[in-house]
Amino acid sequence: PEVDPLVLTGTIMNEDEEWRQVREHANPTMEICLLWCQSSLAFHLHKFIKARELLEQCLTLYHRVPHVMLGSLQILIEFWNAMSAVRLLWKYLSVADKKHQAELESSAKLSLATLTSLAKYSPETMNSKVLLLQGEMEALQGNHEESMELFQRALESAEEGLLDKALIGEQVGLTLRLCGKDDLALDYLEDCCASYRAWGALIKVNHVKGTVIPEAIYEWEE
Numbered sequence: 001p002e003v004d005p006l007v008l009t010g011t012i013m014n015e016d017e018e019w020r021q022v023r024e025h026a027n028p029t030m031e032i033c034l035l036w037c038q039s040s041l042a043f044h045l046h047k048f049i050k051a052r053e054l055l056e057q058c059l060t061l062y063h064r065v066p067h068v069m070l071g072s073l074q075i076l077i078e079f080w081n082a083m084s085a086v087r088l089l090w091k092y093l094s095v096a097d098k099k100h101q102a103e104l105e106s107s108a109k110l111s112l113a114t115l116t117s118l119a120k121y122s123p124e125t126m127n128s129k130v131l132l133l134q135g136e137m138e139a140l141q142g143n144h145e146e147s148m149e150l151f152q153r154a155l156e157s158a159e160e161g162l163l164d165k166a167l168i169g170e171q172v173g174l175t176l177r178l179c180g181k182d183d184l185a186l187d188y189l190e191d192c193c194a195s196y197r198a199w200g201a202l203i204k205v206n207h208v209k210g211t212v213i214p215e216a217i218y219e220w221e222e
Contacts, residue, residue, distance in 0.1 A: 005203075006041050006050070008034065029068045032061050036077060043080055044204065046212070048087040055081045075118060079129045082111035083171065086136045090178050093140070108137070128158035132168050139175050147175075166195035170208060189213050 008015040015034070022031045039054035058077050062069050069077075085108035092100040112133045119126035135150030151172045158164035169192030176185035189208055196204040 005045060006038055006047070008037055008041075028061055028065045032058055032069060032073075035061070036073065036080075039080055039084075040076070043084055045207065046087075048084050048091075051080065051084045052088060055084060071118075075115065075122075075126065075129075078111040078114050078118075079133075082108045082115070082133050083136075085111070086133070086140070087174070089140055090175070105140075108133070112137070128154045128161070128164050128168060131157060132171060136171070136175060139179060144179055144181075151175075162195050162199040163201075166192045166199060166201070166204070168192075169195060170212075174212070186213065 008018070018030065018034055021027060022034070035054050035058045039051045039058060042048075042051035042054060055077060059081060062074065062077065085104040089101060089104045089108070092104065112130070115126060115130050115133065119130050131150050131154035135147040135154060138144075138150060139147035151168070154168050155165060155172070158168050169188045173185045173188035173192060176182075176188060189212060193205050193208050196202075196208070
């Protein structure tokens, strides 16, 4: 409990030492990997504002030196960028913040367009992510039937990948709750816990069961 899980320090590395190496050697490959790892952790722990800040740094660095990143890492960064934008879009919809809505929607659509293009070359690894994002955009527009069809197709496409299945189920559950479909949302959240458990991510099982499912204590990070 005393350790911030976003700090990448433990038995195999020390974050301060890694950042010192980045500064001393101007190593963009190491920098982008550190930023991506931190943003991924932040997203999984529902620290969506922090995740977006880190992802924006990732994308800025990537656009400056695109040769440092493998295509597979670009896929993940674009996906997290779009999903973090979606999660914050729901936040800003509730407070009618048009400026932030426009910025986030543009960012999400840009990343979705990139992922859709990349999916032509690797549909087996990309389709579930693209379908999830398409479903989220439909849900934000209030098109619930269309979004549910896309969510179901995303889960079917991710059937062979436990982590993708868990992640998609969790995000669908969060969105359905925001759409007022609490009972259905609970089904997806319970299912995502089963997938996280089968994958071995017990910290995520505890996170969802301890802070996400009990709606009364689940609050947006400020």
